Amino acid sequence: MILAAVIGGVAGVLSGTFGVGGGILFVPALALVLSLSQVKAEATSLLAIVPVALVGALRQYRYGNVHVREGLIVGALSAAGVAGGVLLANVVPDRALKLMFAGVMVLVALQFLRRFVHSRTRTDVEGEHGGSEPKLQ
Amino acid sequence: MARGLDSGRAAKLALTGTAAGLFSGLFGVGGGTVLVPLLVLWLGYGQRRAAGTSLSAIIVIAAMATIMQGAYGNVEVVKALVVGVPAIGGVLVGTWVQQRVNTETLGVLFALVLIGAAVELILT
Numbered sequence: 434m435i436l437a438a439v440i441g442g443v444a445g446v447l448s449g450t451f452g453v454g455g456g457i458l459f460v461p462a463l464a465l466v467l468s469l470s471q472v473k474a475e476a477t478s479l480l481a482i483v484p485v486a487l488v489g490a491l492r493q494y495r496y497g498n499v500h501v502r503e504g505l506i507v508g509a510l511s512a513a514g515v516a517g518g519v520l521l522a523n524v525v526p527d528r529a530l531k532l533m534f535a536g537v538m539v540l541v542a543l544q545f546l547r548r549f550v551h552s553r554t555r556t557d558v559e560g561e562h563g564g565s566e567p568k569l570q
Numbered sequence: 571m572a573r574g575l576d577s578g579r580a581a582k583l584a585l586t587g588t589a590a591g592l593f594s595g596l597f598g599v600g601g602g603t604v605l606v607p608l609l610v611l612w613l614g615y616g617q618r619r620a621a622g623t624s625l626s627a628i629i630v631i632a633a634m635a636t637i638m639q640g641a642y643g644n645v646e647v648v649k650a651l652v653v654g655v656p657a658i659g660g661v662l663v664g665t666w667v668q669q670r671v672n673t674e675t676l677g678v679l680f681a682l683v684l685i686g687a688a689v690e691l692i693l694t
Contacts, residue, residue, distance in 0.1 A: 452620060453624070482628060518597075
């Protein structure tokens, strides 16, 4: 119970720092520590994410880091994906999907690292608000 | 680009939402591991702005996914509180920290988080 709460706290830090929901830690905490089945752990993780994302988004909004309109568009247009995901989770072998996504994640991670190396070799890095980043509406 | 929403950008946002939703529904996560990379690498966001906007989208995504999973009776409210309440404290710390770390470092750390998530997917 305490371990699960500690993992939850760490998930929150990850969430605030990187803009993820925290589910990547909630799910194992719920499944392995609080001994929920994989499906129940995933479902319960989703509920835990809602208030965390809400508080995180409000804080980020105050820092001027939320593009409200695009965030809501992305959120609203995810409905079909969510429905498809819940459906797929019940028909496609879990293992295959996980391995596929793991592969994609590693490729994306390499992309981020490559960007870092590139930015190190440029001189015009001025951080957050340069480049083509859209302005807050 | 800042003002209007041309159809190309709208399509990208729609695809981003769909991909994040798919991931969320499949694995019980918020979709941030999909949202942040797409916002940064495809839609031209900076690391901080991507994180904030990702969280705002996640509220909607996770709420919808919770309702769908709730219909199956899979949601355990008390256990959600056990991990969720400390996480609310954590998210305050995380957003605070994020404002004090430069974006390059954030990008590298995020890459490590993605690799960690990949390892988790492979192991579980």
